[in-house]
Amino acid sequence: MSAGTVIIGASHAGVTCAAALREAGYTDRILLVSEEEGIPCHRPPLSKGYMTGAVSADSLPLKSASFYQEDNIDLLTGVKVTAVNPGQKNVVLSNGKIVSYNYLVLATGSKPRPWHGADLPEHVYTLRTVQDASNIARRAASLSGAVVVIGGGYVGLELAATLRTHFKKEVHIVEMAPRLLRRAASAELSEYVAELHKKAGNFLHLSCPVKAINAGHKTTIDVVLHDDTVINAEMVILGTGIVPEQTLAGEAGLACQDGIVVDKFCKTSDEFIFAIGDCSRFPVAHHAQTLRLECVQNAMDQARVAASVIVGEAKEYAAVPWFWSDQLGVKFQTAGIIEDGMTCVVRGEKSSGKYALFHFYSNGRLGAVETINQPALHMLARRLLAAEISPDMQQAGDVQFDLKGLIGK
Ligand SMILES: Cc1cc2nc3c(=O)[nH]c(=O)nc-3n(C[C@H](O)[C@H](O)[C@H](O)COP(=O)(O)OP(=O)(O)OC[C@H]3O[C@@H](n4cnc5c(N)ncnc54)[C@H](O)[C@@H]3O)c2cc1C
DSSP: OEEEEEEEOOSHHHHHHHHHHHHTTOOSOEEEEESSOSSOBOSGGGGTHHHHTSSOGGGOBSSOHHHHHHTTEEEEESOOEEEEETTTTEEEETTSOEEEEEEEEEOOOEEEOOOOSSOOOTTEEOOOSHHHHHHHHHHHHHOOSOEEEEOOSHHHHHHHHHHHHTTOOOEEEEOSSSSTTTTTSOHHHHHHHHHHHHHHTOEEEOSOOEEEEEEOSTTOEEEEETTSOEEEESEEEEOOOEEEOOHHHHHTTOOBSSSEEOOTTOBOSSTTEEEOGGGEEBOOTTOSSOBOOOSHHHHHHHHHHHHHHHTTOOOOOOOOOEEEEEETTEEEEEEEOOOTTOEEEEESOGGGTOEEEEEEOTTSOEEEEEEESOHHHHHHHHHHHHTTOOOOHHHHHOTTSOGGGGTTO
């Protein structure tokens, strides 16, 4: 069997890459291989609307089933790629077939970080797939006791919010760092999010590494904190982050370093193999360090870059990273990359629930903007960052100052 392009992983990155190839006029065979069963689905609603029923299962697919037929994309689901052989330019499938390729795209994403320690008791969950979300919702609907969410990152917090407001549970958020969202948000935003959760009735346990998760009495679970405090729960969610799925790449001899290393064209250390989305580590303009991002924007933008190279119209990856989170009735959006040591300027009144945090590098250049219930300002921030236009700090903090006026000047 052969295909012009084989794409491993059919999620935000893989599906977008296949679609972008066809949009760009690519006519060779595209084989999209997915280890997951069923039609590829959006992940963001799984911790948000899908959990509450506001988003139905019908609206989860990334593309309709007819899309794959009409665009002549061979979608193979429930099949894993078990090996990549760059020398022979082929891949081995779990059904025993070998498929040769001209180009290979690794869109293998990420997987929940494995829990250290002993076997976990029943009713400890991670959230990545539609099945995981359904299992969590079913359990939440049937239990009467507390829930412990381990990890104060975005996915854990979104779940904690839903479990509190929709399922009316007693929720404990246990985080080993001294603040929530340590990796993804500024300290100023973390503080606001923590206040919201406390106001909603969630219990926060910060600077609290979890020592053990043990089976308790009957179906309960004992979550043992670093100081031997025990929280008794009927469900535990592991929101302890993800790790890039780079096994195939590593075994194939491709350069990997907490992610599959790629250049600005999403090319790996093999010129015929690309890596895109959560699994890739890539260079970013103005940053000395390479980055690995875990968001839909990055998955989709990198997919388009890889497709552009395959069709011979190479475009560099130069997108401004952005992502969003919805929790407790608030929309949080971030454009750019938050780094330690930035100067934060507040625009608007925090007490109004609609404001923004502008983050500047030490040289006065705007680096990132976090908006709270300000979608129009988020869009404007993305335009400013993309055009490398910086307001000064005084302008950023003055709600009367017309930031839009800076564009085009
Ligand atoms: C609950 C949840 C909520 C989220 N909310 C947001 C949000 O609000 N905003 C945002 O920007 N991002 C959000 N994210 C993150 C976003 O979903 C990810 O960044 C995005 O899914 C990355 O897409 P991807 O295609 O790179 O990888 P993935 O979505 O991880 O998909 C990779 C696919 O490859 C498959 N695969 C791996 N290895 C093989 C193999 N050997 N053979 C075949 N198939 C293989 C996997 O099974 C998987 O289906 C959320 C994620 C989750 C889980």
